[in-house]
Amino acid sequence: QAQLVESGGGVVRPGQSLRVSCAASGFSSSSYGMHWVRQAPGKGLQWVAVISYDGRNTLYAESVKGRFTISRDDSKNTLHLEMNSLRVEDTAVYYCARDPRDGYKGYYFDYWGQGVLVTVSS
Amino acid sequence: QSALTQPASMSGSPGQSITISCTGATSDIGRYNYVSWYQQHPGKAPKLIIYDVSYRPSWISNRFSGSKSGNTASLTISGLQAEDEADFYCASYTISGTLVFGGGTKLTVL
Numbered sequence: 001q002a003q004l005v006e007s008g009g010g011v012v013r014p015g016q017s018l019r020v021s022c023a024a025s026g027f028s029s030s031s032y033g034m035h036w037v038r039q040a041p042g043k044g045l046q047w048v049a050v051i052s053y054d055g056r057n058t059l060y061a062e063s064v065k066g067r068f069t070i071s072r073d074d075s076k077n078t079l080h081l082e083m084n085s086l087r088v089e090d091t092a093v094y095y096c097a098r099d100p101r102d103g104y105k106g107y108y109f110d111y112w113g114q115g116v117l118v119t120v121s122s
Numbered sequence: 123q124s125a126l127t128q129p130a131s132m133s134g135s136p137g138q139s140i141t142i143s144c145t146g147a148t149s150d151i152g153r154y155n156y157v158s159w160y161q162q163h164p165g166k167a168p169k170l171i172i173y174d175v176s177y178r179p180s181w182i183s184n185r186f187s188g189s190k191s192g193n194t195a196s197l198t199i200s201g202l203q204a205e206d207e208a209d210f211y212c213a214s215y216t217i218s219g220t221l222v223f224g225g226g227t228k229l230t231v232l
Contacts, residue, residue: 035221037168044125045160045168045211047221059219095167107221108158108213110179112167 002026002111004096009116016086020116022079022096030054030074033103036081038092039115048094049081052103064090086120093117126151126212126224133230139200142227144212145193150222152193156215159188159197162226163208171210172197199229207231 008020022034036048049060049070058070069082079096094116097109127145134140144151144159151157157175160168170179172188175195185200195214199206212224 044226045162045213045223047213047223050221061220105219106154106156106174106215108156108170108173109160109168110170110173112169114167 002098004098004111004113006094006096006113006116009094009118011119011121012086014086014088014120014122016120017082017084018086018118019080019082020094020118021081022113024077024079024098027098028074029072029077029079029098033099033101033107034070034072034079035097035099035103035107035109036070036079037095037097037109037112038090039095040089040092043092046092047107050099050103050107051079054102057104083118086118088120088122091118091120124222126214126222128210128212128224128227130225131228131230133232134199134202135232136202136204138202139198140202140229142197142199142210142212142229144195144197144214144224146195146214146222147193149217150193150214151190151195153217154215155190157188157190157195158213159186159195160211160213161206161208162211168211202231204231 096113098111159172162168176188
């Protein structure tokens, strides 16, 4: 049974950095595209970023482009999201999600983590 | 990329059928058959219920079905049950290579 577990959330000041991670188990993450999706408190879902199965393709939502970096360490079955220059509006629960496809096109998510809360506040 | 448009809330009685709409544009829903739907109960992670417009994962009841016409996708839930009460989100792959979600629909089972 595939499982995703996020970690690394917390409270940071505006302008600071934070890295959240996602540990995959029950499957080999190197065969799948992987994504980050976030949800601000009381709000809807927002797609954040994708990394292809081979790590060669990364794409970002306009709101995070240039500030966030998605990466993967398949030797540890782990996905990361490095978040720099954080803003108050980045406050959200961050979910990692598995894409049954390769992460190049036609995304959808068959497994989700439980989410990790990132709070940006002065 | 603007969010897809969903009704903010819908309601139905047990046993009834309801259809949730999701309207996009020619750059997303109208261009690709890459629409997915997710159900989210309070405090829980979203769960996939439909992918590629009308395909159901093996673990999803056949009471859930999806369709698309032009720039609008739809999710139909037949035989409403109390446990269907949740938030529902549509999503579509876009011409930019990104993914866009709908604003979400809160379903109440009366």
